[in-house]
Amino acid sequence: MNQPLQHTTVLASEAVDALLGGAAAPVGTFVDGTFGRGGHARLILQRLGAQGRLVAFDKDPEAIHEAARIHDARFSIQHQGFSHLGELPAASVAGVLLDLGISSPQIDDPARGFSFRFDGPLDMRMDTTRGQSVAEWLAGAEAAQIAEVIRDYGEERFAGPIAKAIVARRTQGGPIVGTAELADIVAGAVKTREPGQNPATRTFQAFRIFINAELEELQQALEASLTVLAPGGRLVVISFHSLEDRIVKQFIARHSKEMFDRRAPFAAPTPMRLKALGRVKPSAAEVVANPRARSAVMRVAERTEVPA
Template structure:
């Protein structure tokens, strides 16, 4: 862990609320907690400190985050098991460390502060960097590839569905036109392109590239598809009395979480059957 990594490590804003919600399930002896989005380990450290009998299974697709969290959580010894995986692989991860069910699980969705701070990873539209946007540096698809190879129709769909961008068609058409002249390989190029075709009135409402960058990030990392599989898998892994907590920060994630949790909360028993 570098000095700059150490300086960025902080207590998550919603840590106490998460602990309050998870707490009733983590007080039993031998409780198992899954941090499905481990990041730099802030939530996990808080849980392990508060509940001395809890075992942690920490998941993250980002090898860099796993390394930093591993150092941060080293003091908890064999109570900690870290797994390099995307969080829809939660059941396999649980079984890989010798468990069949869990008592609590936490998802903190979206891009992490570590990923935003690493300029070279290309998540931020405020600084020029390679168009990468991979949460897992070992995966293949990058934002550069999406912009270079996807059709105008697919780009329009991504910007509309994943960015909720009203100017999706305009941006997609301009990208296809521009890439015929030169490859789009840096975030600064994309920001300039988008800004030039965005009406001034729209620019006053916020950064014009914000939604396009969100859409590209979601596509590169398949965030919504993964989330749609992960919530049911997490619920299925819970022991009786287990709890799931999800921190979602935008409407696309929120709708999926609510829909999947509601679907898992509906009884399949015939109406009127005494239970």
């Protein structure tokens, strides 16, 4: 019998501490935007007051299945991405936690197609019940579009040669449907790579981010957080690569100061909407225990009072 794939939650206690703001038994509504395997959610429920509530979101059907194991009247989950955060009532939420990226069970399951370490179907969808797989997209995408995705979402300097190699292989041998085949194509097109990094790392990251619209969804959720968070509510975001962290950092910085409209110099400025509370990295001990934590960055902000 196969053992269930395990996931170690990154910055677990730090994220929950930041989300709950030190309250002993908070009673508000909190949001876990990425339930995953429930690491953060279970810690939140342990500390939540009897009248508190936790609303979770996740695209992955396997995450929804795992969430069904939680029998707690304070908990609910929606089979949707966290871009649906804005559907919650305005100023109704005491805290929003977004743990971005991909979970270990998703990476380690060859059937999901996220990793070049195993040969499996070239899928990469977070939600396997809807949308287009990477294999389906690659079957018809032009070289210029493929190169743009690899460059923009993978920050890959060999994006052009990789895209040309993909199209050439597709033209000669038909659709690319497996992860091992894609990794082999990329390895043949990438001439140099940083020590210890697989040549396919950036390309696989790029295709995963693109096919799941991860950055667009993040931007939507961040904007929605300004509406749904009550004054004093916390926004906690854990990022695992520079593209995500840059979006979060710039969003918090932009809303942590008054905004002036240069086209209307005498108009009152838009008031500050967030207060930045800090940036946290995993401890050296956590990185040793869980190497996948090494690139994590957690940023925390608090919703400011809404002017009357």
